[in-house]
Amino acid sequence: MRDIYNRRNSIQWIQQEDIEYPEKLRPYKGMPKTLYVLGGLPDPSRPSVAVVGARRSTSYGDNIARQFSAELAANGIQIISGLAWGIDTAAHTGALEGGGETYAVMGCGVDVCYPAGNRKLYDWILQEKRGGIISEQEPGRPPLAGFFPARNRIISGLADLVLVVEAREKSGSLITADQALEQGKDVYVVPGRITDELSRGCLNLLKQGAGLADSPETLLEALHMTKNGRCKNRKNGKVLLAKDENIVYSWIRLQPVSLDELVKKTGFPTTKVLQTLVLLQLGGHIREIRKNEYVRTDSRIIDGEVFSNRGVTGKGEDN
Structure with a gap:
């Protein structure tokens, strides 16, 4: 800049x-x-x-x-x-x-x-x-x-x-x-x-x-927002999402997944996947840990290992 x-x-x-x-x-x-x-x-x-x-x-x-x-x-x-x-x-x-x-x-x-x-x-x-x-x-x-x-x-x-x-x-x-x-x-x-x-x-x-x-x-x-400015998409602990968001979200685990993998798995165009990822991030459901790599927000990364609220899931495992 x-x-x-x-x-x-x-x-x-x-x-x-x-x-x-x-x-x-x-x-x-x-x-x-x-x-x-x-x-x-x-x-x-x-x-x-x-x-x-x-x-x-x-x-x-x-x-x-x-x-x-x-x-x-x-x-x-x-x-x-x-x-x-x-x-x-x-x-x-x-x-x-x-x-x-x-x-x-x-x-x-x-x-x-x-x-x-x-x-x-x-x-x-x-x-x-x-x-x-x-x-x-x-x-x-x-x-x-x-x-x-x-x-x-x-x-x-x-x-x-x-x-x-x-x-x-x-x-x-x-x-x-x-x-x-x-x-x-x-x-x-x-x-x-x-x-x-x-x-x-x-x-x-x-x-x-x-x-x-x-x-x-x-x-x-x-926009999945409530009148208090909060995201309106959880019920009984389950995430409520629009159809396309739900498809993309279903392929995101506690292990990092890349943009290219999501495009391949969902069959959606890259632009559509990117737009959906933005909505999921705005809703607080996922986060980008590295450029074009995503995890669910109920995980945390320490020294390359992925931890969930239930403990470590390890490297390379599919939760």
Whole structure:
């Protein structure tokens, strides 16, 4: 990681080979080789939700985005958006009002506040140290139309789930949703009236199988989180997981297992296994002891030997 200083802020310059580069972006092709950051990056150990939607939103859409983001942030979920007018602005504002963190992915340099009218929100994020400003564009670079569709892949890549609130039939929000689906992420949609132009994009996503977001609790449930910010996936001592998570988890023992072994055993693509491993780590079920080697959390490693709560299992044994 390298530091570039301007007159006001320290801009972090993070390259793919740096340890600080977001792990959630690494599995995907075409991600930026360099990220510029003011403030911080999302905590990889906590869930993140991208909230996107129309720039010319309605008061209904703004209120919903603000309410959902505030509720999610209050329960430990990080909110990611693009600092644009409309739904983005409402999402960032709600996250801050909910006492959480929010991250704005820009289509310009991180030291350029765009739109300029969102300067108060931009400063609120940085001055209160409640998130960060992120971009693949060099500092000082002005916003250009082509930068905005490109930045959407970063928004979806940093998120565990994407929420769309109001979108026209053709809109940038649908690009983010498409990117999320290609990355294997869940997409949820807030319903609107079928006669509204701003509902058409959302209705099309619902037809394609997107989830219906009728409350913040629906999203917490999708992330396996409770309203107190804790993981909601144990009952009577047994781990309760979604189907794909359960398949990957079943192949992880007290002995370390590599990413390559998990891909071979599950038959899943590498990207899908990586995404599932992130969810299992977020849920506290597994941990990465070395690069791309995983064990269940009810084990501990001492001098290369694996110990469980029941004692040593030894080297090379399958528990």
